[in-house]
Amino acid sequence: MYLGIDLGTSAVKTVLVDGAQRVIASESRPLTTTSPLPGYFEQDPAQWIDATFATLDALKATHASELAAVEGIGLSGQMHGATLLDASARPLRPCILWNDGRSAAECQVLERRWPALRAISGNKAMPGFTAPKLLWIATHEPEIFAATKLVLLPKAYLRLVLSGEAIEDVSDASGSLWLDAARRDWSDAALAATGLSRGHMPRLVEGCAPATTLRGELARRWGMTRQPVIAGGAGDNPAGAVGIGAIRPGTAFVSLGTSGALLAPTSRIAANPDRAVHTFCHAIPDMWIQAGAILSAASCLAWVARLFGATEAELLAPLGLRPQAPSAVSFLPYLAGERTPHDDPAVRGMLDGLSHGTDRGSIVQAVLEGVAFALADCRDALADAGIAMTEADAIGGGSRSRFWLSVLANVLNVPIHRFAGGETGAALGAARLGRLAVTGEAIAAVCTRPQRIETFEPDAGLVDAYAERLPAWRELYRPRH
Numbered sequence: 059m060y061l062g063i064d065l066g067t068s069a070v071k072t073v074l075v076d077g078a079q080r081v082i083a084s085e086s087r088p089l090t091t092t093s094p095l096p097g098y099f100e101q102d103p104a105q106w107i108d109a110t111f112a113t114l115d116a117l118k119a120t121h122a123s124e125l126a127a128v129e130g131i132g133l134s135g136q137m138h139g140a141t142l143l144d145a146s147a148r149p150l151r152p153c154i155l156w157n158d159g160r161s162a163a164e165c166q167v168l169e170r171r172w173p174a175l176r177a178i179s180g181n182k183a184m185p186g187f188t189a190p191k192l193l194w195i196a197t198h199e200p201e202i203f204a205a206t207k208l209v210l211l212p213k214a215y216l217r218l219v220l221s222g223e224a225i226e227d228v229s230d231a232s233g234s235l236w237l238d239a240a241r242r243d244w245s246d247a248a249l250a251a252t253g254l255s256r257g258h259m260p261r262l263v264e265g266c267a268p269a270t271t272l273r274g275e276l277a278r279r280w281g282m283t284r285q286p287v288i289a290g291g292a293g294d295n296p297a298g299a300v301g302i303g304a305i306r307p308g309t310a311f312v313s314l315g316t317s318g319a320l321l322a323p324t325s326r327i328a329a330n331p332d333r334a335v336h337t338f339c340h341a342i343p344d345m346w347i348q349a350g351a352i353l354s355a356a357s358c359l360a361w362v363a364r365l366f367g368a369t370e371a372e373l374l375a376p377l378g379l380r381p382q383a384p385s386a387v388s389f390l391p392y393l394a395g396e397r398t399p400h401d402d403p404a405v406r407g408m409l410d411g412l413s414h415g416t417d418r419g420s421i422v423q424a425v426l427e428g429v430a431f432a433l434a435d436c437r438d439a440l441a442d443a444g445i446a447m448t449e450a451d452a453i454g455g456g457s458r459s460r461f462w463l464s465v466l467a468n469v470l471n472v473p474i475h476r477f478a479g480g481e482t483g484a485a486l487g488a489a490r491l492g493r494l495a496v497t498g499e500a501i502a503a504v505c506t507r508p509q510r511i512e513t514f515e516p517d518a519g520l521v522d523a524y525a526e527r528l529p530a531w532r533e534l535y536r537p538r539h
Contacts, residue, residue: 059127061286061490061497063113063215065106066294067155067316072113074124075489079506083121084485085113092152097159097395097403100152106212107219119261126281131220131272132289134297135213137233137314140191143208143215147224153212154191155318156233157353157394159403161185164193168235172251172356179232179248180239180329180337180346185395185403186353189235192252209258213291219286224260227290229297229347231262232338239337239346241325263290265300265341266494266501272340285514292341294484295349298453300341301313301487303479303507310447312466312474314456318355318429321434322348322445324457327534329360330443334398340521341491342501348445350398350436354407355429356456358391359535362425366418373422381427382465384527387411387420388426390534399439404538426462427524430469431531437470449473451464451510453483460512469528475510498503 059082064071066089073084087109092100117125138156143149154160165183168190169175175180183190188211210218211234214226231237231244236252236259238245244259262267271285282505292300295313304311304323313319319336324346329337336349354361363370388410395403409421437447449472452463457476467474477483490504497504 059124059129060489060492061128061131062134062492063110063131063216064294064297064485064488065110065136065216067136069104070113072110072111072117073485073489074121075486081486082124083117085116087102087112091155099155099158101155102152103149103212103215105343106216110216114280122281126283128282128286130287130289130492131496132490133213133217133291133487134294134488135211135216135230135291137211137230137293138186138188139212140188140195141210141212142195142202142206142213143210144205145207147208147218150205151199151281156186158191159185159395160255161190161194162374162403164190165195166392167193168251172247174247175235176331177273178238178245179235180327180331181235182331182401183235183389184334184335184397184401186397187233187235189248189252196253203253207258208260209254210260214260216530217270217288217438219524220276222273225269225290226260226262227265227341228262228339229265230293233293236403237339239339242339254502259380261383264343265290265292265296266491267494287495289491290311291488291491293338295321296338296341296347297484297487297491298489300321300348300490300505301483302451302453303505304451305340305342305345305501305505310449311451311453312433313454314355314452314462315454316355316357318348318352318433320433320440320450322440322447324348324445328443328445330439332444333439334401335439335443336398341487342505348440348443350433350439350539352429352432353397354391354393356454358393358425358429359456361393362422373418373485374459374461376419377423377461379460381423381468381509384523385420385423385427387424388531388534389424391425391428391432398436400535402537405535406538408534410534426465426467430466431528433466434469434528445471448473451475451477465515467514467516469524471516471521473516474514476512476514477508478511483521
């Protein structure tokens with residue numbers, strides 16, 4: 059048996075997977091985010107631990123014998139968050155999250171200090187990444203910076219609590235800007251540019267490698283017969299790729315989680331930092347992932363549900379299974395700023411084209427289309443790096459909506475495939491990495507593609523209609539910096 063633990067932004071999801079890769083049980087516990095100032099987003103790391111332990115306690119209550127047989131654990135996590143620890147490994151402040159935009163000025167400082175940043179990391183300095191956050195801390199909270207002895211990404215902090223060791227995998231480390239993406243190792247020059255050294259960093263491993271073991275007292279708490287191996291694990295999107303078998307070039311996929319992304323595994327680095335394409339090491343050796351990322355995807359649907367005082371299901375049901383035509387309303391999904399292609403933490407969302415005849419359905423459809431148009435921007439940025447997509451698999455909570463996937467197929471003009479359980483792809487991918495760390499099996503034998511249950515084909519008329527709308531939608535963007 060294997061456990062996959064996905065430390066997301068809105069929840070911790072834990073799945074229990076057997077040797078036939080069937081999800082035997084799953085548990086989820088919600089997380090909350092605070093926003094002390096506009097554009098600031100933080101979480102208390104204690105939440106992550108409480109939520110994770112709650113999922114495992116619940117699994118013990120319902121599946122004690124299966125949990126007892128767990129041999130390997132894989133971790134997946136929200137990327138980029140800055141978790142700062144003191145000499146006693148206690149958090150010094152709340153974690154600054156991936157969607158936090160406060161460090162825009164520090165990004166410019168970092169690129170001036172380290173001109174090789176884009177060439178070595180494969181990325182441009184953007185506020186979401188970890189390194190600029192540390193420059194912000196050094197400037198605005200110098201006493202915290204001085205007390206910082208260890209900087210961890212969220213899932214590495216969870217691993218520290220579970221195992222007692224500070225270890226990170228190279229895929230998650232790629233999103234820090236401190237990693238030499240080609241060498242898959244920390245860059246001393248990058249660390250020096252932020253006043254840090256390797257002594258502040260966790261040990262690096264590959265995602266499918268054995269990293270450590272679960273603490274003995276925790277294994278006993280959950281009734282496990284042995285101390286399971288904990289794998290290197292992965293950032294949430296690389297873990298999602300492992301969960302759907304996207305481990306080779308030519309297997310593009312779209313993630314519709316709290317944030318969104320269009321991602322393509324590659325056997326070489328195909329960076330395009332000028333258009334804010336992200337370069338990450340994959341969770342498996344000798345592979346990378348190129349990604350266009352948007353800061354708000356399924357969170358846009360959650361926002362409009364709050365606005366109307368309805369559930370997301372209640373908003374989606376009247377739309378049916380597929381659009382008949384584009385909405386008369388346009389929506390910019392920049393509720394927390396944007397990454398690809400704009401790198402603009404200050405931009406905000408917009409509804410355009412409202413009239414007396416506008417109804418709830420028109421607005422909801424516009425929100426879904428706005429996210430799809432933003433992903434079309436990501437598609438074009440990836441194309442500029444030589445990555446062309448002919449089809450895509452969908453993962454994340456948003457992949458449950460047939461209407462949304464139909465919109466995506468028509469906006470992107472490629473078939474979109476849906477899997478059963480696609481919303482748990484990252485947790486399943488983490489479990490697969492946990493298995494590989496234990497068994498040493500061939501990666502391709504474990505990271506197989508799950509069965510596609512539905513394919514959404516582009517409709518020629520709708521493809522043309524959305525293609526006509528896209529230029530006008532892009533004209534709505536106005537930089538605010």
